[in-house]
Amino acid sequence: MLNTDDYRPGRFGEYGGRYIPETLMNAVAELEKAYLHYKDDPDFVQEYTEILQNYAGRPSLLYYAKKMTADLGGAKIYLKREDLNHTGSHKINNVLGQVLLAKKMGKTRVIAETGAGQHGVATATAAALMNLECEIFMGKEDTERQALNVFRMELLGARVHPVTSGTMTLKDAVNETMREWTKRIHDTHYVIGSVMGPHPFPVMVRDFQKVVGAEIKAQILQAENKLPSAIIACVGGGSNAMGAFYEFIGDTEVRLIGCEAAGLGVDNPKNAATIANGSVGIFHGMKSYFCQDEYGQIAPVYSISAGLDYPGIGPEHAHLSDIGRAEYVPVTDAEAVEAFEYLSRTEGIIPAIESAHAVAHARKIAPSMNSEQIIVINLSGRGDKDVAAIAKYKGVEIDE
Amino acid sequence: MNNSDKIAAAFDGKKAFIAFITGGDPDIETTEKLIIEMADCGVDIIEIGIPFSDPVAEGIVIQQADERALAGGCTLDKLFEMVGRVRLKISIPLLFMTYINPIFVYGKEKFLQNCAACGIDGVIVPDLPFEERGELADDCIKYNVAQISMVAPTSLEIPRAIEMNSMAAVAADGGGHRLCRCHSNPESINALRDCYSERFTKIAEGAKGFIYCVSSLGVTGVRSEISTDIAGIIRQIKQVTDTPCAIGFGISTPEQARDMARISDGVIIGSAIVRIVAEHGRECVSAVGEYVRAVKESVLDI
Secondary structure, three states: OOOOOOOOOOEEOOEEEEEOOHHHHHHHHHHHHHHHHHOOOHHHHHHHHHHHHHHHOOOOOEEEOHHHHHHHOOOEEEEEEHHHOHHHEOHHHHHHHHHHHHHHOOOOEEEEEEOOOHHHHHHHHHHHHOOOEEEEEEEHHHHHHOHHHHHHHHHOOOEEEEEOOOOOOHHHHHHHHHHHHHHOOOOEEEOOOOOOOOOOHHHHHHHHHOHHHHHHHHHHHHHHOOOOOEEEEEEOOOHHHHHHHHHHOOOOOOEEEEEEEEEOOOOOOOOOOHHHHOEEEEEOEEEEEEOEOOOOOEOOOOOOOOOOOOOEOOHHHHHHHHOOOEEEEEEEHHHHHHHHHHHHHHHOOOEOHHHHHHHHHHHHHHHHOOOOOEEEEEEOEEOHHHHHHHHHHOOOOOOO | OOHHHHHHHOOOOOOEEEEEEEOOOOOHHHHHHHHHHHHHOOOOEEEEEOOOOOOOOOOHHHHHHHHHHHHOOOOHHHHHHHHHHHHOOOOOOEEEEOOHHHHHHHOHHHHHHHHHHHOOOEEEOOOOOHHHOHHHHHHHHHOOOEEOEEEOOOOOOOOHHHHHOOOHHHHHHOOOHHHHOOOOOOOOHHHHHHHHHHHHHHHHHHOOOOEEEEOOOOOOOOOOOOOOOHHHHHHHHHHHOOOOEEEEOOOOOHHHHHHHHHOOOEEEEOHHHHHHHHHHHHHOHHHHHHHHHHHHHHOOOO
16 A cells, blocks of 8 residues: 655655744644554554444434435545544544644643634533633634634633634634643643644644545445545545545545535635645745745735635645655535535535535536546535525525 | 844843844835834844734734734835835844745745845744745745744643643654754653753753743733743743843833843844834934933843
8 A cells, every 4th residue: 555654754755744933842743642642552552442322323324325326427425424424523523632632742822723614613612521611713804704613612611712813714724723732731732733834744634534435435335345536535634535535545446536625716815725826935824735825925815715714734635646646626605605506406415605615516527437436525514604605605695 | 144143143241132023114215214214223133023913922012003004005126225225324243034935926036135235134934833934944044034033932842632641642652843953752741841941951952142032822912921931931031052141022021121120131122113113103303312211221230
């Protein structure tokens, strides 16, 4: 199997690394030691597996989307139903692992950034479950776009800090959470929400998410007795995609397709398509691709989806893109909204606007494939949180 | 003269005062005037911050300075030109402080070549820790630009989780010792302690110019008191190297500067100066001059 992380610790090809202030080095070293220890510790693994099953609701279904398949008239479409997890997205897989690890490390407080609020809600949930203090940093603009999720986090006992620096979105929330971690290291673990940041986060988060791909493989073999032709997932930082892809990296006949948020279009400055438009840089602790200008100033990015509104991408994705093992395609707001409505109407499943980016790409490629071929869409989250924003996008006024 | 030695020489026979301002805040002309004024008022080394969109190691004061500078159109090329002009008028060491991304994207070699050409003596890159310093190390040597190392209050700490319990097992299995490239097979907390101290020793021994000692946890910015055992850390450094140690982060009053200078070879002040710039805008030069003169006086005769 093609191992993408054996080049040197924390590196995927040239990407990854550990570009953080000296003050934090000790904290990430401690985390790496703890992670390397516990990931193979039978008690830890058992405890984690149990909460995934009994609390998060794993395994999630692999659903054959019969109507969508018939409608598109090409490849068979399966949906990996991460939207059915507790808290409504794949984020819970990673969070339960990290919060359990934090607890083992003797930490009493967790902090996290959030964009759409999914990761914040998941972190607040896990902290409530495991009795840890929880503080969430969220761009002020996102607290307004996702006001319901702010209240949800507060209900779960978390404190939510609106971040007013920079562009007041996800990247600024990450900046502020890193600053907070620098201030309080000893009792605090930073629960990074995606396959990004300094080593060991990209590896650790991927490992906590790889259950998604492992289940897909077992379920599709059971249902179809063969591997899918393609796996499609949306990519912001890229944790749901990495989780879905990882188990298949060695199966080179399976196309791995990541869908980036192209906002108003890749030619329009208002987008967040990092692989399509970005260049190599070093930011948020990692070397990877970023949307930035010629002087390395990080660009303000845009997407209708707060969860994909991030100017970078996880380093393992950067590597998979460079070596040609995975493809990354841009999907616009308009295409995503159309897919959001399409899946709701066709299958009675309202996808997260993030996941709708993956649905949109499947709609493009499925018709030209044949009925012997299979596409698995990772439906990373549910769309309840987006209903108001979609109504607004369509010019419908809703009095909540 | 080797620029590392030139920087270290600024500490000869006195406690050095290192002043930081954000380049281009509020505009390039004011930065140019400030550099000359601060040199005239006795500052020993000047750090010029290259503004970055996302300065994760900075508190709110310098974050806002970076925003003002970028909004005012400051770019790296404009800063190089300005330093070239100012270099003809002053001789004290000048350093750039910035994040790795602006350097990486501009082109690491081109950046250091331009630093050398315009008269920059050293660079401080807070998000380039010891393990990643190789990004710039060769080009820094090639162009005679000192790469300043940082140590933090946490640099020598054995994490509590490890000290406290079960994680002795972690130490025993050698897990995660990549960080300090310790290939022995540690069997106890003591071995782990050796491992941390080995890394610390390497940082100290390899340091050029001076060692930037971070006073306390957290980001840059004014603090009412500094309570970490920074003196202890400096004592440890002194056991390995003669490279001067300067303390930065959180120092704002002349009294704090004096206290910190007593336990080190010099002090670094940033946010307190940037705050004056923010308050007075283009008219800040004399107010900054007055402030740095007071700080300089407070660290004389220690």
